[in-house]
Amino acid sequence: MKNFSGNVLFLDRSDINTDEIIPAKYLSEVTKALLKPYLLEDLKLSGFNPEKDIHGKSVVVTRENFGCGSSREHAPWALELNGINLVIAESFSRIFRQNMFNCGMMAVELPKAVIAHMFSAFSDKETRIESDIEKSSFIIQSGDQLEEISFGISSFDRDLVAAGGWVEYADSHY
Amino acid sequence: MGKTIAQKIFDAHHVDSPSEDTYVIRLDAVFCHEITTPIGINDLVKRGKDRVFDPAKIKVVIDHVTPAKDTKTAIQGKMLREWARRHNIIDFFDIGRNGVCHALFPEKGFVRPGFTIIMGDSHTCTHGAFGAFAAGVGTTDLEVGILKGVCAFKYPGSIKIDITGCLREGVYAKDVILAIIGRIGVNGATNKVIEFTGPVVDAMPMEGRMTLSNMAIEAGATSGICLPDMRTVEYLWDFIKDEYDSREAALEAFNQFASDPDAEYDSVIQFDVARLEPQVTFGYKPDQVKSVREMQDTKIDQVYIGSCTNGRIEDLRIAARVLEGKKISDGVRGVVSPATSHIFSMALEEGIIKIFMDAGFCVTNPTCGACLGMSNGVLAPDEVCASTTNRNFNGRMGRGGMVHLMSPATAAASALAGHITNSRLFQL
Numbered sequence: 001m002k003n004f005s006g007n008v009l010f011l012d013r014s015d016i017n018t019d020e021i022i023p024a025k026y027l028s029e030v031t032k033a034l035l036k037p038y039l040l041e042d043l044k045l046s047g048f049n050p051e052k053d054i055h056g057k058s059v060v061v062t063r064e065n066f067g068c069g070s071s072r073e074h075a076p077w078a079l080e081l082n083g084i085n086l087v088i089a090e091s092f093s094r095i096f097r098q099n100m101f102n103c104g105m106m107a108v109e110l111p112k113a114v115i116a117h118m119f120s121a122f123s124d125k126e127t128r129i130e131s132d133i134e135k136s137s138f139i140i141q142s143g144d145q146l147e148e149i150s151f152g153i154s155s156f157d158r159d160l161v162a163a164g165g166w167v168e169y170a171d172s173h174y
Numbered sequence: 175m176g177k178t179i180a181q182k183i184f185d186a187h188h189v190d191s192p193s194e195d196t197y198v199i200r201l202d203a204v205f206c207h208e209i210t211t212p213i214g215i216n217d218l219v220k221r222g223k224d225r226v227f228d229p230a231k232i233k234v235v236i237d238h239v240t241p242a243k244d245t246k247t248a249i250q251g252k253m254l255r256e257w258a259r260r261h262n263i264i265d266f267f268d269i270g271r272n273g274v275c276h277a278l279f280p281e282k283g284f285v286r287p288g289f290t291i292i293m294g295d296s297h298t299c300t301h302g303a304f305g306a307f308a309a310g311v312g313t314t315d316l317e318v319g320i321l322k323g324v325c326a327f328k329y330p331g332s333i334k335i336d337i338t339g340c341l342r343e344g345v346y347a348k349d350v351i352l353a354i355i356g357r358i359g360v361n362g363a364t365n366k367v368i369e370f371t372g373p374v375v376d377a378m379p380m381e382g383r384m385t386l387s388n389m390a391i392e393a394g395a396t397s398g399i400c401l402p403d404m405r406t407v408e409y410l411w412d413f414i415k416d417e418y419d420s421r422e423a424a425l426e427a428f429n430q431f432a433s434d435p436d437a438e439y440d441s442v443i444q445f446d447v448a449r450l451e452p453q454v455t456f457g458y459k460p461d462q463v464k465s466v467r468e469m470q471d472t473k474i475d476q477v478y479i480g481s482c483t484n485g486r487i488e489d490l491r492i493a494a495r496v497l498e499g500k501k502i503s504d505g506v507r508g509v510v511s512p513a514t515s516h517i518f519s520m521a522l523e524e525g526i527i528k529i530f531m532d533a534g535f536c537v538t539n540p541t542c543g544a545c546l547g548m549s550n551g552v553l554a555p556d557e558v559c560a561s562t563t564n565r566n567f568n569g570r571m572g573r574g575g576m577v578h579l580m581s582p583a584t585a586a587a588s589a590l591a592g593h594i595t596n597s598r599l600f601q602l
């Protein structure tokens with residue numbers, strides 16, 4: 001199973017699309033590893049500097065409809081290459097969400113109010129999230145401020161995370 | 175309680191339910207192109223699973239960057255070519271007979287009502303125009319599709335959009351779908367199927383229906399489906415005539431999937447187009463839509479007519495009607511890319527290519543190229559493009575460029591004017 005804990009990158013915008021996560025001009029790569037430097041290169045978000053802000057982060061927390069647009073699985077790959085295996089959002093596009101679990105990564109939805117609270121209480125300081133997949137809970141922590149947030153994912157999504165993705169699962173089941 | 179067309183297709187293709195609402199379904203076709211497939215092929219080879227479930231059900235095209243523009247894209251083409259050969263995939267379309275996948279595959283008769291189709295391309299929803307369940311997927315889903323002929327989805331809920339009224343002259347399917355996305359938002363149909371119904375859809379040629387279904391993904395939809403009717407049968411007749419005694423018999427067979435009158439929808443939206451004007455996007459999201467009138471005078475540097483949304487023969491005919499005998503504005507670059515070789519050839523025979531060239535357009539070969547900023551018409555920073563494509567995302571057609579989505583008629587008229595404007599085909 002991949003690592004789902006670490007420092008948080010807060011992206012305070014809805015509808016962040018996969019062209020922003022990894023621009024199409026990099027889709028001519030046939031080697032995944034080459035995508036690493038280009039993550040979020042075209043993100044339209046004031047104050048965001050991909051070169052500075054991504055380094056050392058392992059979890060993304062964002063708003064609505066993350067990963068909309070193109071079906072490119074290069075988006076989860078570019079996240080994973082930068083050490084990010086977990087995205088927490090109010091909602092995801094269908095394809096992006098499926099791509100994450102298909103890669104054994106996690107795209108977890110939390111209610112709007114919970115996401116809003118995470119932004120208001122934590123987004124202006126260094127924050128860490130510890131994931132406990134068995135217990136379906138996140139511990140979000142900054143300094144001495146600590147909260148537990150529970151989440152739900154389907155048993156199928158859980159199986160994909162445990163299997164490390166859909167290819168091995170499907171080939172052994174069908 | 176009755177069922178929707180998407181639910182009936184799922185029921186007929188059900189293989190397994192690994193969790194309560196997840197359906198693993200059998201696939202009738204897996205479509206592949208050179209951008210998302212080679213990296214999947216590499217992965218399958220690495221896993222020791224370089225197999226295909228059924229070479230006859232896999233259809234392959236090189237379309238995104240063709241001819242190859244550099245070594246990397248040449249390698250992608252080479253990998254796909256060699257893979258198709260190695261697995262005896264007969265339906266492989268290389269340069270000279272290729273085209274934008276979502277225009278080419280329907281034209282080849284590969285889509286049938288009731289089919290289940292996936293492709294590593296978000297605009298795969300286009301094929302729903304034929305009453306199929308067609309969905310864009312990522313590379314891993316594509317790999318499993320290639321390997322096992324199955325894919326997992328949530329059992330589909332549907333939004334029914336009932337399109338009523340009568341389209342005014344100069345207003346097209348593109349204007350309808352832009353207005354719908356403007357109303358329901360880029361997240362308005364996420365995880366759901368959109369079912370397009372009503373007299374406006376009934377009266378639309380298959381090309382218009384494909385434009386509607388094509389942009390369902392821009393509202394987040396898994397697929398955008400139009401119910402099959404006699405127009406669907408007519409479009410497919412050359413491919414299916416040996417399978418059915420008559421067109422009526424074909425339609426009767428296709429209607430087994432038609433939504434029941436008492437089917438349950440997540441929501442039903444009435445959309446009246448009687449007063450609809452030509453539409454255009456203004457921001458970086460496809461739901462940021464205004465009337466062309468409100469955006470009039472927005473200066474443009476490039477006009478692009480093409481793509482899986484609006485590069486079909488009907489689209490070129492309409493644009494040519496606007497352009498005939500006229501010249502595009504001095505400050506504007508015009509690029510037209512007929513979506514397939516067959517469309518290119520028809521446009522030549524009909525004199526449409528000459529009209530475009532006389533007007534000052536550059537005519538390119540069929541390719542996705544400029545739509546996603548890969549080749550054949552990439553924008554420079556701060557340049558503005560009037561485009562018949564499907565996405566106005568930041569950087570989509572080139573870093574720092576601005577894209578305004580519109581119909582071919584509006585794009586052609588804007589090319590003549592040098593700024594966004596309504597075509598003379600539309601009168602208030």
